[in-house]
Amino acid sequence: xxxxxxxxxxxxxxxxxxxxxxxxxxxxxxxxxxxxxxxxxxxxxxxxxxxxxxxxxxxxxxxxxxxxxxxxxxxxxxxxxxxxxxxxxxxxxxxxxxxxxxxxx
Amino acid sequence: xxxxxxxxxxxxxxxxxxxxxxxxxxxxxxxxxxxxxxxxxxxxxxxxxxxxxxxxxxxxxxxxxxxxxxxxxxxxxxxxxxxxxxxxxxxxxxxxxxxxxxxxxxxxxxxxxxxxxxxxxxxxxxxxxxxxxxxxxxxxxxxxxxxxxxxxxxxxxxxxxxxxxxxxxxxxxxxxxxxxxxxxxxxxxxxxxxxxxxxxxxxxxxxxxxxxxxxxxxxxxxxxxxxxxxxxxxxxxxxxxxxxxxxxxxxxxxxxxxxxxxxxxxxxxxxxxxxxxxxxxxxxxxxxxxxxxxxxxxxxxxxxxxxxxxxxxxxxxxxxxxxxxxxxxxxxxxxxxxxxxxxxxxxxxxxxxxxxxxxxxxxxxxxxxxxxxxxxxxxxxxxxxxxxxxxxxxxxxxxxxxxxxxxxxxxxxxxxxxxxxxxxxxxxxxxxxxxxxxxxxxxxxxxxxxxxxxxxxxxxxxxxxxxxxxxxxxxxxxxxxxxxxxxxxxxx
Numbered sequence: 001x002x003x004x005x006x007x008x009x010x011x012x013x014x015x016x017x018x019x020x021x022x023x024x025x026x027x028x029x030x031x032x033x034x035x036x037x038x039x040x041x042x043x044x045x046x047x048x049x050x051x052x053x054x055x056x057x058x059x060x061x062x063x064x065x066x067x068x069x070x071x072x073x074x075x076x077x078x079x080x081x082x083x084x085x086x087x088x089x090x091x092x093x094x095x096x097x098x099x100x101x102x103x104x105x
Numbered sequence: 106x107x108x109x110x111x112x113x114x115x116x117x118x119x120x121x122x123x124x125x126x127x128x129x130x131x132x133x134x135x136x137x138x139x140x141x142x143x144x145x146x147x148x149x150x151x152x153x154x155x156x157x158x159x160x161x162x163x164x165x166x167x168x169x170x171x172x173x174x175x176x177x178x179x180x181x182x183x184x185x186x187x188x189x190x191x192x193x194x195x196x197x198x199x200x201x202x203x204x205x206x207x208x209x210x211x212x213x214x215x216x217x218x219x220x221x222x223x224x225x226x227x228x229x230x231x232x233x234x235x236x237x238x239x240x241x242x243x244x245x246x247x248x249x250x251x252x253x254x255x256x257x258x259x260x261x262x263x264x265x266x267x268x269x270x271x272x273x274x275x276x277x278x279x280x281x282x283x284x285x286x287x288x289x290x291x292x293x294x295x296x297x298x299x300x301x302x303x304x305x306x307x308x309x310x311x312x313x314x315x316x317x318x319x320x321x322x323x324x325x326x327x328x329x330x331x332x333x334x335x336x337x338x339x340x341x342x343x344x345x346x347x348x349x350x351x352x353x354x355x356x357x358x359x360x361x362x363x364x365x366x367x368x369x370x371x372x373x374x375x376x377x378x379x380x381x382x383x384x385x386x387x388x389x390x391x392x393x394x395x396x397x398x399x400x401x402x403x404x405x406x407x408x409x410x411x412x413x414x415x416x417x418x419x420x421x422x423x424x425x426x427x428x429x430x431x432x433x434x435x436x437x438x439x440x441x442x443x444x445x446x447x448x449x450x451x452x453x454x455x456x457x458x459x460x461x462x463x464x465x466x467x468x469x470x471x472x473x474x475x476x477x478x479x480x481x482x483x484x485x486x487x488x489x490x491x492x493x494x495x496x497x498x499x500x501x502x503x504x505x506x507x508x509x510x511x512x513x514x515x516x517x518x519x520x521x522x523x524x525x526x527x528x529x530x531x532x533x534x535x536x537x538x539x540x541x542x543x544x545x546x547x548x549x550x551x552x553x554x555x556x557x558x559x560x561x562x563x564x565x566x567x568x569x570x571x572x573x574x575x576x577x578x579x580x581x582x583x584x585x586x587x588x589x590x591x592x593x594x595x596x597x
Contacts, residue, residue: 038267041267041270045273049277091255
């Protein structure tokens with residue numbers, strides 16, 4: 001009974017995280033915040049997946065293997081997204097400076 | 106070893122080599138094209154349904170690679186499209202070219218990564234492995250889009266990430282319900298219960314974002330229009346097909362039990378809207394590349410419009426596979442030709458193309474031939490695809506579907522004739538800088554391939570139906586002549 005309850009705990013927490021992430025993605029406008037919101041949702045999905053392998057006596061390693069792979073993929077994409085956001089910020093900054101210089105002369 | 110393994114691994118090896126190659130990109134590309142062409146021919150000779158588990162790990166733990174009719178058509182098409190696009194890109198991203206060095210260094214690894222991701226996506230039946238290939242394709246596609254516009258690429262990345270979350274959520278549900286994520290195993294186990302239907306809906310939602318089906322297409326036109334021409338060709342040709350093929354595998358094979366006729370008709374209806382919306386938007390565009398990008402939104406619609414027709418009479422499955430291949434090749438040809446035309450033109454607008462037909466006849470011919478296939482005029486591959494689909498729709502009494510496809514063809518003629526008419530207008534011949542022969546030849550070869558595809562209609566349709574899932578209407582393999590004959594007999 002307790003094992004069942006903890007199993008549900010993982011799934012329910014995961015669902016809450018997915019929902020929070022989605023809410024954040026829709027309501028937040030800044031790209032960095034949206035990227036973090038997607039990560040919160042991703043953590044929720046990984047929690048659900050991770051909780052699946054939990055049995056009464058033994059633990060099925062298959063879902064865990066998927067979660068590890070998924071986390072690696074998610075980290076890579078987050079780093080890539082962060083680099084893109086940085087590049088965008090640099091471009092915006094340069095464009096703004098150009099505007100100001102153009103305004104003075 | 107099996108060609109199935111090698112088709113996925115070889116481009117990854119080339120990806121690593123391209124980082125080390127320095128000035129040897131040309132030789133490396135020649136080696137890659139020869140290798141992939143040989144592997145593709147080997148793949149086409151395999152019996153449909155030949156499968157191979159990676160690393161000897163048996164199902165349900167292992168990852169299955171399988172050569173079914175759809176993969177046997179799409180993987181060689183990827184080889185053709187990516188190979189010729191690579192020859193074009195050689196001059197744009199050559200180490201000695203004037204393009205910035207960072208772009209030159211970045212393009213080739215991304216190019217091979219995308220090639221590997223596309224092959225893996227068309228060959229794998231493991232839903233989690235497909236998630237990984239989706240993300241491989243996303244990284245390569247977003248980075249290529251960022252070479253044009255960082256803003257568009259960032260928008261693309263965020264929406265693609267959200268799509269992945271939905272897809273992965275569906276995969277988690279499937280794993281908890283059935284204990285496996287392999288499509289071939291799921292095909293025998295899946296039941297039409299709430300959990301399966303929910304998982305199917307979640308995964309489809311995520312995949313439709315990646316496939317840019319209306320109304321989830323918003324990221325596509327800015328990203329595809331801003332990217333450099335070879336990148337646009339790969340984005341519109343290859344990447345959007347990945348989401349589509351996975352959707353097909355779910356709806357007609359793995360989770361076919363939960364795919365209700367109502368659901369199929371919803372997808373078909375969205376596809377019809379995509380055709381009309383994408384075409385009308387394409388007509389409104391002033392910039393040439395935006396026009397071609399919106400044409401992709403419209404052409405993706407045909408792929409989904411075919412969904413409700415698959416199980417009924419006719420050869421909708423063959424038409425679907427045919428259209429995916431014809432669009433991949435023709436759209437790559439069109440983006441490459443558009444890239445050359447825009448380099449010669451005064452500006453990005455369609456009005457700037459005046460006189461180009463005299464200055465660069467071969468390139469404008471390539472654009473025109475690609476347009477013939479996209480409009481669905483005979484004898485092109487696009488015609489065979491649309492003929493099979495319209496024929497299936499009429500046999501099943503789906504007059505609206507047939508009408509939308511025909512109207513879509515007319516609208517395509519409207520938006521594609523406009524740049525051609527401008528290119529042929531005027532009396533002056535603008536001076537055009539000389540281009541490397543392979544840069545002119547690549548779009549022309551692709552456009553000719555799209556055209557000639559129509560002549561190989563019968564054998565290709567047979568190839569597509571080989572190893573088709575059980576939900577597809579099993580009729581004797583169609584040959585175009587027979588279909589025409591029966592259609593005219595029906596009419597009498």
